[in-house]
Amino acid sequence: MYAAARAYTNIALIKYWGKKDEQLILPMNSSLSLTLDAFYTETSVEPLQGLHEDEVMMDGVLLSGASVAKINRFMNLVREKSGRHMFARIVTRNHVPVASGFASSASGFATLSAAAARAYGMDCSGAALSRLARRGSGSASRSIYGGFVKWMKGTDDASSYAVPVDPAKWPICLVSVAVNKQPKKISSREGMRRTVKTSSFYPVWIKEAERDLARIEPAIRKHDLDMVGKIAEANALKMHAAMLAADPPFTYWEEGTMTVMRCAVHLREQGIPCYFTMDAGPNVKLLCSEADVGRILEDLSEFFPSESLTVARPGPGVDYLKNPIQ
Amino acid sequence: MYAAARAYTNIALIKYWGKKDEQLILPMNSSLSLTLDAFYTETSVEPLQGLHEDEVMMDGVLLSGASVAKINRFMNLVREKSGRHMFARIVTRNHVPVASGFASSASGFATLSAAAARAYGMDCSGAALSRLARRGSGSASRSIYGGFVKWMKGTDDASSYAVPVDPAKWPICLVSVAVNKQPKKISSREGMRRTVKTSSFYPVWIKEAERDLARIEPAIRKHDLDMVGKIAEANALKMHAAMLAADPPFTYWEEGTMTVMRCAVHLREQGIPCYFTMDAGPNVKLLCSEADVGRILEDLSEFFPSESLTVARPGPGVDYLKNPIQ
Numbered sequence: 084m085y086a087a088a089r090a091y092t093n094i095a096l097i098k099y100w101g102k103k104d105e106q107l108i109l110p111m112n113s114s115l116s117l118t119l120d121a122f123y124t125e126t127s128v129e130p131l132q133g134l135h136e137d138e139v140m141m142d143g144v145l146l147s148g149a150s151v152a153k154i155n156r157f158m159n160l161v162r163e164k165s166g167r168h169m170f171a172r173i174v175t176r177n178h179v180p181v182a183s184g185f186a187s188s189a190s191g192f193a194t195l196s197a198a199a200a201r202a203y204g205m206d207c208s209g210a211a212l213s214r215l216a217r218r219g220s221g222s223a224s225r226s227i228y229g230g231f232v233k234w235m236k237g238t239d240d241a242s243s244y245a246v247p248v249d250p251a252k253w254p255i256c257l258v259s260v261a262v263n264k265q266p267k268k269i270s271s272r273e274g275m276r277r278t279v280k281t282s283s284f285y286p287v288w289i290k291e292a293e294r295d296l297a298r299i300e301p302a303i304r305k306h307d308l309d310m311v312g313k314i315a316e317a318n319a320l321k322m323h324a325a326m327l328a329a330d331p332p333f334t335y336w337e338e339g340t341m342t343v344m345r346c347a348v349h350l351r352e353q354g355i356p357c358y359f360t361m362d363a364g365p366n367v368k369l370l371c372s373e374a375d376v377g378r379i380l381e382d383l384s385e386f387f388p389s390e391s392l393t394v395a396r397p398g399p400g401v402d403y404l405k406n407p408i409q
Numbered sequence: 410m411y412a413a414a415r416a417y418t419n420i421a422l423i424k425y426w427g428k429k430d431e432q433l434i435l436p437m438n439s440s441l442s443l444t445l446d447a448f449y450t451e452t453s454v455e456p457l458q459g460l461h462e463d464e465v466m467m468d469g470v471l472l473s474g475a476s477v478a479k480i481n482r483f484m485n486l487v488r489e490k491s492g493r494h495m496f497a498r499i500v501t502r503n504h505v506p507v508a509s510g511f512a513s514s515a516s517g518f519a520t521l522s523a524a525a526a527r528a529y530g531m532d533c534s535g536a537a538l539s540r541l542a543r544r545g546s547g548s549a550s551r552s553i554y555g556g557f558v559k560w561m562k563g564t565d566d567a568s569s570y571a572v573p574v575d576p577a578k579w580p581i582c583l584v585s586v587a588v589n590k591q592p593k594k595i596s597s598r599e600g601m602r603r604t605v606k607t608s609s610f611y612p613v614w615i616k617e618a619e620r621d622l623a624r625i626e627p628a629i630r631k632h633d634l635d636m637v638g639k640i641a642e643a644n645a646l647k648m649h650a651a652m653l654a655a656d657p658p659f660t661y662w663e664e665g666t667m668t669v670m671r672c673a674v675h676l677r678e679q680g681i682p683c684y685f686t687m688d689a690g691p692n693v694k695l696l697c698s699e700a701d702v703g704r705i706l707e708d709l710s711e712f713f714p715s716e717s718l719t720v721a722r723p724g725p726g727v728d729y730l731k732n733p734i735q
Contacts (some may be wrong), residue, residue, distance in 0.1 A: 175639040258702060283616070287613055290609070316658070328647045
C-alpha cells in the first residue's frame, strides 16, 4: 500500500545529548522540544514486488551507496516489525534549506516512520510512530507531535517515546540564525559519544537535564516565556559546557555563535525577552515573543545577512497526505 | 626603613577559581602558574613619622578614595603583623600595559608584599612573602617565585602559600592576544563567587583541578610541552565550562576568544604545538615553543593588530631594588 506523510522540524529546549543504548537509540536523559512550522519533510513509501532493494529518491536524486545505508537499515527494521518483506520505493523531499541552520533528520525520520508504518500495515498511533521514528534519529521521536513535546527516555524500546505537553497556542516565535552552513567537523553522534565516555561533567549534566525538564513543564503550561527561555538557555549552556570538559575537549561554537548570544543579552537589557539555544553546531536559535520579532531581526541584521535569518512559529505534528510527493 | 622591590606577572596553567575563605583568601583548589618576564611592577614602601594615612603614588598619580582602599586594607594587615603602626609612603609603577591582556594585581601585590615586609621588619622568606601577597590577591602568592610555581591551597593562613616547581629553563614562550581591552563586566571576585555558590559543575571542577595539577607537575619536570599544554588547555576549558553552568550563567568569551582558539587548533593541525588558556576575560594566551613564535605571530596577525600581541618568556621571582622607583 502506498502512503505519504509530512512532518516538521523541532528545536530542543531541554537537550537530548547522549545515548544509553546506541542500537535502540535510548537516551541518557528525557528531553523537550518545540515543533516548528517553518521546515518540513514529505515522504512517500510504496512497497513493490520485484524490487531487489529499497529505491530512495531524495529531492529528485536517486540515492546510492553510503547515503542510502541509514534509510536501508531503518526499512529493514520496518520489515522485521511488520513481517512484510517487500522492498519499497521511497520518495522524499526536504523543505529544510541547508542555510536554515536546521537538521533534516528529525522531520525526515518522523515522516518516513509515518509513511512506512501505514504502507507496511503497522500500528500508526502516536506512541508507536514516535518509538519507530526514534530508531532512525533520536530527535525524530519528538517531531511526531506538534507544539511542545516531551521525549520520555524510558528504560527499553517500548517505554522510550514522545508525548505532547502543550499545543503552543500562544504567540511565541523562534528566530534561527545560520552562522555557518559548512558541515560540522564532529557529528552529533560522535560528539555525544565522546561526551558520555569522557566528560567529567556529564553525570552532572544528566541530573541537571532532568531537573530542568521538571521545571520547564509548569512554565510552559503557564505560558511563561521568560521562565521557559531562561531554563532552555541555561540547559543549552550546560550541554555545551559538558563538551568543553570532554577528552579531548571540543566545542561547536564559533565567532558568530558568540555574536548572537551577545545580541540576545543586549536585547534583554532593553527589556525584550529573547533567549538563545544551540545544538551540535554553531547556529543559534532565539526563543521570543511574536511581538518582538521585528526588533530582533533588525538587531541581528546588523551582523548577519537576511538569508541566514529564519522566523518559525509552533508547528503541527505528523500528518498523512493524499497527493503523491512531487 | 625604606625598601623597594620588583615582581613579575604570572599566567595560571592550572587555574585558581573560587575561594574557601574570602577574608583570608584561601582557595578552593591548588593552582599552578608560570611567572613571565614581559611585565612587572616596581614598588617602594617607606614608613614615615607624621603621616595620617598611607600615601600611595601609582604610576605618577596620588591615589585617593576607593582606589586606595584595597592597598590600605593590605597595609593595615602589614601593620598588625609587624606591630609597627606607622603609615607609609608607597610609590608603585606598573609595567603592565592595559593592552597587554594581563592584570597587574599579581605582580602588584607580590611586589608590595616584598617591599612592605622589608620596610616593616617582617619575615622576608619566600613562604612568608607568598602568604602575605595572597592576602592582597590570590594569584600574587605565585608571583613571589620565578618559573613554574604551585600555590598549595592549604587549610589555613599558615599552610596556604606558593612553592617553586621548576625554574622553566627550557625554550617555552607565551604569546598573549589582547582581544578586548575594555574592563570586564563581571569581576573575577564576583565570577568566582557566583560559580562557587551556584554552578552544579563546580564540585567536579575542584576534583578535576586537583587531578590536572597532579598530572601537570611530572609533565613540567619532563619538559613535555605537549603534555603541559594539553592539560593546561583542558583545565582552562573546564573552568570556563563551570561558569556556563552558574545561575545565572555567564562567560568571559567573545568572538575574538573563539578566533584565537581556532588559530591554535589550526596551528596544531600543521604540527605546531600551541595551546591556549584564558582567565576572567576574553583575552587568550598561547603556550608554545620559542622556535614557533614567529609562525604563530604570523598566523595571529591575520586577525589581530600587532599591538595586541605580546611575547613573554619565563620570568624571575621577586627581587629587591637598590634604586628608588621613578
